[in-house]
Structure formats: C-alpha cells, structure tokens
Amino acid sequence: MTPLVLYDTYTRTLREFQPLNPPEVGMYTCGPTVYDYAHIGNLRTYIFEDILKRVLLYNGFSVKHVMNITDVGHLTSDADTGEDKMEAGARRAGKTAWEIAEYYTEEFRKDLKRLNILEPTIWCRATDHIQEQIDFIRCIEEMGYTYRTSDGIYFDTSKLPSYGYLGRLDIEGLQAGARIDMGEKRHPTDFALWKFSPKDQKRQMEWDSPWGVGFPGWHIECSAMSAKYLGPFFDIHCGGEDHITVHHTNEIAQTEACYGTRLANFWLHGYFLQLDEGVKMSKSSGKFLRVESLIEEGYDPLAYRMFCLNAIYRQKLNFTWDGLDGAAKSLDRLRNAFYEWGAPGEPDPAYLQKFLEVINDDLNMPRAMALTWDLVRSDLPNEVKKATLLDFDRVLGLDLANWQPPEEVIPDEILRLVELRQQARAEKRWQDADTLRNQIAAAGYEVMDTPQGPKVKRRRGS
RNA sequence: GGCGACGUGGCCAAGUGGUAAGGCAAGGGUCUGCAAAACCCUGAUCACGGGUUCAAAUCCCGUCGUCGCCUCCA
Numbered sequence: 001m002t003p004l005v006l007y008d009t010y011t012r013t014l015r016e017f018q019p020l021n022p023p024e025v026g027m028y029t030c031g032p033t034v035y036d037y038a039h040i041g042n043l044r045t046y047i048f049e050d051i052l053k054r055v056l057l058y059n060g061f062s063v064k065h066v067m068n069i070t071d072v073g074h075l076t077s078d079a080d081t082g083e084d085k086m087e088a089g090a091r092r093a094g095k096t097a098w099e100i101a102e103y104y105t106e107e108f109r110k111d112l113k114r115l116n117i118l119e120p121t122i123w124c125r126a127t128d129h130i131q132e133q134i135d136f137i138r139c140i141e142e143m144g145y146t147y148r149t150s151d152g153i154y155f156d157t158s159k160l161p162s163y164g165y166l167g168r169l170d171i172e173g174l175q176a177g178a179r180i181d182m183g184e185k186r187h188p189t190d191f192a193l194w195k196f197s198p199k200d201q202k203r204q205m206e207w208d209s210p211w212g213v214g215f216p217g218w219h220i221e222c223s224a225m226s227a228k229y230l231g232p233f234f235d236i237h238c239g240g241e242d243h244i245t246v247h248h249t250n251e252i253a254q255t256e257a258c259y260g261t262r263l264a265n266f267w268l269h270g271y272f273l274q275l276d277e278g279v280k281m282s283k284s285s286g287k288f289l290r291v292e293s294l295i296e297e298g299y300d301p302l303a304y305r306m307f308c309l310n311a312i313y314r315q316k317l318n319f320t321w322d323g324l325d326g327a328a329k330s331l332d333r334l335r336n337a338f339y340e341w342g343a344p345g346e347p348d349p350a351y352l353q354k355f356l357e358v359i360n361d362d363l364n365m366p367r368a369m370a371l372t373w374d375l376v377r378s379d380l381p382n383e384v385k386k387a388t389l390l391d392f393d394r395v396l397g398l399d400l401a402n403w404q405p406p407e408e409v410i411p412d413e414i415l416r417l418v419e420l421r422q423q424a425r426a427e428k429r430w431q432d433a434d435t436l437r438n439q440i441a442a443a444g445y446e447v448m449d450t451p452q453g454p455k456v457k458r459r460r461g462s
Numbered sequence: 463g464g465c466g467a468c469g470u471g472g473c474c475a476a477g478u479g480g481u482a483a484g485g486c487a488a489g490g491g492u493c494u495g496c497a498a499a500a501c502c503c504u505g506a507u508c509a510c511g512g513g514u515u516c517a518a519a520u521c522c523c524g525u526c527g528u529c530g531c532c533u534c535c536a
Contacts, residue, residue, distance in 0.1 A: 030536080038536085045536035085534065167531085173464045174532065188532095218534080240536030245465090247535090270536065271467090274529070310475060310485065316468070316529070323474040326486030333485095336499090366476045370484040377501090430495055437497075448498045455498090 002353070004059050004360045006052075006236075007314060009244060009267040010166055014362060019235055020265060025061045026234030027053065028226045028264065029120070030243060033070040034104035035089030038111050039288035040304060040319065045240045045270035047305055048313040048363075050117040052238065052268065054395045055359050066229045067120035068222060069108075071101035071127050072205045072215055084215070087204055097204040101127075111291045114301040116397045122229055126221040129228070130207050133216045136224040137193045137209075139258040149184035152195040153211050155253060158187050163253050166267060167245035191250050192217035219250040226263065227255065237264035241271045270313050294324070302398055303328035309365045309396060331398065337376055338389055338400045345383030347391050351375055359395055368396065410456050414445050418454055421447065 004017045019025045029049045032038055038046075056063050072086055089104075090097040105125075112119065126133075137153060140146055145159050157163045164171055174188050182188065196214040197206045206213050226234065232255060239248060248267065255263040291301050307327035311317040351371070358367040375388055393400045410418075421436035440447055441459070448455045 033535080042536045048536090168465085169532085170465060241467095242531065242535060245531055246533085272530070272536070306485090307474080312476075315475090318474070320473065322472090322486075326474065329487090330485050333500095364476080366484065370476075373484060425495080428495075434496060446498070449494075449496090450499080 002356045002360050004055070005362055006266055006268060007362050009269050010262065010264075012168075015266070017235075017266065019061055020233070023061050025056050025063045025236065026230040027056070027063055027065045027236045027238070028222070028230055028234065029065065029067050029237075030222060030239035030247070031067040031069050031123075032104070032108050033085060034101045034108065035085045036104060037290045037292075038108050039290050040294065041273040041288070042240075043111060043115060043291065043304070044273040044308055044317065045238075046112060046117055047115060047308045048270035049238050050115075050397060051309075051313070051363055051365060051395065052236070053118060054397060055363055058356070058359065058395050063121070064230065065118075065120040066122045066124060066226065068225055069101070069105055069123060069125045070218070070221065071105070071125050072097075084203070084205070090204065101125075111301075114291055115305050116302060116399045118397075124225045124229065126216065126225075127205065129221065129225050130216065132224040132228050133220045134194075134207075134209050136220055136227070136254065136258060137216075140193065140254060143257050145257040146193060147186065148211070150196075151184070152192045152214065152217070154185060154190050155193055155250070155257070156186060157189040157191075157253060160253055160256060162256065163189065164249055166252055166262075167249045169245060169249065191219060193220055193254075219247055220254060222247075222251045223254040223258070223263070226251075227259070232259035232263075233261040234264055236266045236268060238268045238270070241269045244269055271316050273317050273319050275319055289319075297321075299324060299328055300331070303331050305397065306331040309369055312366060313363060334372070334376070334398070335400060335403045336405070338386065339403065339405065341382040341386040343383060344387035344390055345381065347388040348375075348380055348384050351388050352391060355392055355395075365396075368392070372396070408457055410445065414440060414443060414456060417443075418447060418456055422454060425449075 005014050006017050007013070008015045027049075029046075032042065053063050053065055072084070084097075086097045086100060090100045093100060095103075109119075137146070140155065141153070145156055146153050147156055148154070163169075169189070171189065194209055194211055194214055194216055196212050197203045203215065206215055226237070237248070237251075252263050255261060291304070294301060294304055303324060304327070307319075307324050308317065310323075310327060354371055355368060358364045358371060361367070372389065372392055375385060375392075378385070380388075390401060417436055417440050421433050421440070424430075424432040424436060437447055440456070444459055445456050446459045448457070
C-alpha cells in the first residue's frame with residue numbers, strides 16, 4: 001500500500017489523504033468567470049486539478065467533482081464597488097450578460113476537451129442557485145455575522161476569531177497598510193454577501209431578496225453550491241494560488257459562520273504560469289494567450305499539457321515558446337514510440353509500483369515523466385512497455401491510445417517526383433536522386449527512405 | 463507600505479543535509495549512397511557573500527535580481 005500524500009494549504013503540511021466517506025471523494029474546483037476566454041494560465045490550474053482527479057481515480061477512489069461557473073457577481077474595481085464583469089463584458093460585445101455567459105462557458109468546455117481534461121461530475125452556475133445563496137446568507141445573518149450598509153449586506157470578519165487562517169493573514173498588518181477605499185465597510189477584510197442594484201440603473205442580472213433587489217457577492221456561490229452538492233464538509237477544495245488570501249478565506253468564513261466547518265478537509269492550490277517577459281497573464285489585462293493561440297502557432301493543445309507535466313503544480317512555471325516547442329517534440333516522440341509498439345500485453349509490476357510512488361508523492365509529475373522515459377528506453381518487450389505506458393496515461397492524460405500518425409494527402413506532383421527519385425536510386429544515379437530530393441524539399445515536402453520504401457511528409461513549419 | 467515565494471547546464475525543470483532526475487536544443491558516434499528516423503555517448507557544484515556541520519544546491523544571516531498576494535484574477 002502506497003499512501004497518497006498531498007500538500008494541504010490549510011495546515012501548510014504534507015498530509016496523507018483519506019476520504020471522509022470512502023471510496024467516494026468529494027472535490028470542488030473553482031471554475032471560470034465567464035466574461036472572457038480562458039487563457040493558458042487559467043488552464044494550467046485546471047490541468048493540475050485534472051491530474052489530481054486522475055490520481056485519485058488511479059488510487060481506486062471514485063470522485064464526485066463539482067465545478068462552478070461564475071456568471072454573476074464579480075466586480076471590476078476595489079472594495080466591492082464598480083461595474084460587474086459580466087455586465088461590462090456584455091456591453092463590450094453588444095450582447096446580453098446571459099448570452100455572454102453561455103458563449104464563454106461553451107468555449108471553456110471546448111478548451112477542457114482539447115486539453116483532455118475530464119469533465120466535472122456536476123457543473124453548476126451561480127445564476128441557477130440564487131435561492132441557495134440567499135438561504136446561505138440568511139443563515140449567516142441568523143448566526144449574527146452580518147451588517148447592512150447603503151449598498152449591501154456585509155460579512156463582519158471581526159466576529160470570526162479564526163478569520164484569515166488559511167491565508168495566514170496578518171489582520172493588524174492589513175489594517176496598517178490598508179490603501180483601499182473602505183466605503184462603509186467596518187473592517188478592511190469585510191466583504192459583500194449581497195449587493196443592492198444601483199438605484200439609478202436597471203441591471204441585466206438582478207433578483208429579489210429579503211434585503212432588497214440586487215445580486216449575490218462573489219464568494220457566496222461557492223459556499224452555497226459546494227454545500228448543496230457535497231455537504232458542509234467535504235474532501236478537497238482547489239483553485240489557483242491567488243484564491244488563498246481572499247476568495248477561499250472568505251468561503252471558509254461563510255461556511256464556518258453557518259456550519260462551523262472549514263469547508264474542506266484538504267485545500268490544494270495550483271501555482272501561476274508566468275510569461276518569460278515576467279508579464280503577468282491575467283484576464284483583466286485583456287491580453288493573453290489562449291489554447292486557440294497555441295493552435296494558430298501550429299501546436300497541438302496536448303503539447304501544452306505535456307509542458308505542464310514537466311513541472312510540479314506547487315511551483316511557478318515559466319512559459320516560453322522554446323519550452324512549449326520542446327514539449328511538443330517530446331510528445332511526438334512518445335506518441336510515435338507508443339504507436340510503433342503494437343498491441344499491448346501485460347504491464348510491468350515494478351514500473352507500476354514506482355509510478356504509483358511518484359504520483360502519490362504530492363503529484364510529482366516531473367518524476368512520473370522521468371520514469372516514463374526510463375520505461376521507453378528500457379529493454380522490456382514492446383507489448384509490456386505498451387501496456388505499462390497505457391496504464392500511466394490514465395494519469396498523464398496524453399490520450400496516447402487514440403493517437404495515430406497523421407494521414408497526409410500528398411499531391412500527385414510530389415508523388416511523381418518521388419517515383420522518379422526511386423528510379424534514379426535504383427539505377428544508382430545518386431546525383432539525380434539528390435536533385436529530386438531538393439526539388440521535393442523546395443515544394444515543402446520531405447522524403448524519408450525506409451526499409452518499407454520512401455515515406456513522404458509535409459515539412460514542419462512550411 | 464505589509465506578507466510571501468523563487469533564482470539549478472543554451473531553454474523548460476526535478477532534487478531540500480551526504481557530493482546534481484528528465485525533456486528540448488547542441489556537439490560526437492552507429493546506421494544510411496545522401497538525408498531523415500531510431501539508438502549510443504558528452505556537458506552544470508546549483509545568483510553572490512558569509513556562517514552552522516564530518517558533510518549544504520538543500521539549514522541560518524546578508525546582498526543583488528525576479529515574481530506573487532494584499533484590489534477582479536487560475
């Protein structure tokens with residue numbers, strides 16, 4: 001038995017993972033705010049969560065995976081003021097907020113599919129759970145943690161002694177360094193549970209509530225929906241590292257106020273992807289790389305997944321085109337090798353055991369990849385290698401089993417030149433053969449002589 | 463201003479007390495009429511300066527640099 005050890009941000013320690021209700025694992029992953037496309041930095045986190053889920057499955061657990069779609073409630077500026085991102089995105093595109101949400105949700109799902117990320121068991125949209133959120137706020141209110149201002153209902157963080165534990169927040173320090181507009185908030189860390197619609201304008205997304213017409217604050221959906229689908233205390237909650245100090249801290253506060261639990265037994269966070277220029281990749285900056293951008297540059301989206309597998313999730317990762325290129329090439333080699341091995345036999349137990357050890361060591365995928373290359377270069381029979389790597393791929397998620405060498409349509413013109421070259425070679429007219437090779441190359445194709453005869457393929461990058 | 467992280471060969475990146483995984487690129491080689499593919503081989507003492515230790519990339523202090531969070535953000 002090899003225990004699964006994961007790094008829990010809440011305790012800041014490596015802990016052995018055991019499901020609360022075996023064999024099922026309840027897992028909640030913070031999903032996208034659908035006012036724009038997802039960028040590859042966002043996607044790194046979803047890849048990390050996918051690896052986590054696959055490792056759980058590999059360990060024999062079943063996973064109930066819930067992902068939210070935030071389609072309301074995120075404000076664009078400081079201190080819970082400003083325009084809602086959804087409404088702003090809608091105005092930009094000349095569509096309704098609802099249409100925007102629908103469109104970007106579909107685009108997001110398309111990206112997940114392209115990266116071979118397993119779909120959640122349950123998708124849940126914030127706007128489909130307004131009543132649950134109202135009920136949750138009422139619960140917090142009844143427990144005495146709220147107060148009202150002219151623009152909304154707020155959570156009084158000073159009433160919760162444990163507030164900020166996840167982020168190890170230095171509350172005093174925050175107050176000293178506070179530079180944000182407090183508005184009517186009583187404490188810098190207080191946050192909105194329900195926001196009233198502006199009196200002078202009609203919002204596209206607004207609902208009635210016991211406190212007045214408005215919309216939910218941007219943390220309450222996760223507490224409300226996770227409780228609905230996974231209960232008030234479940235196994236694992238994940239998200240990006242940026243969520244530690246604010247979003248997840250506030251989620252925990254809400255759930256603690258209402259249920260007295262810290263929401264999840266394990267808190268896992270994926271770290272940021274950074275551009276080599278050191279430029280932060282963020283949606284709000286409006287400029288970023290998406291999966292589509294990679295495809296436009298000629299890369300298979302799974303090359304990006306491969307790139308991410310080369311690093312541990314708990315460390316920043318520097319994105320460079322050279323790095324992606326390397327990943328793409330190594331993926332190509334792996335695919336070809338896997339393909340050439342033919343039919344699978346029985347996997348090698350020693351490699352399987354070693355694999356389990358490295359992935360159960362807090363998802364150490366770089367080591368898993370090193371082991372993979374070790375397997376590829378080993379002198380095990382091909383059918384054993386094939387079966388073993390096939391098993392690894394349950395976690396790696398490179399979809400090796402479904403890959404085939406691309407079938408290329410070679411123009412007759414090129415095929416004729418290849419035929420002429422074969423004749424020249426048969427007659428040992430090497431000069432002519434080389435001339436023909438050059439002609440074919442000039443047309444953008446490459447000839448490879450193999451024991452099975454010449455193979456032609458389009459040259460990469462032309 | 464407060465809090466925190468990181469700095470490993472050309473690039474990406476593991477390793478966190480016993481003398482540096484892996485991938486890509488590069489160079490050399492085998493094979494090949496040539497070429498490609500494949501395979502084999504080669505390279506870093508771990509930002510810098512001190513300190514602790516029998517022993518440090520790995521612990522401590524300082525310096526420089528990069529980055530993150532504190533404000534929507536994966």
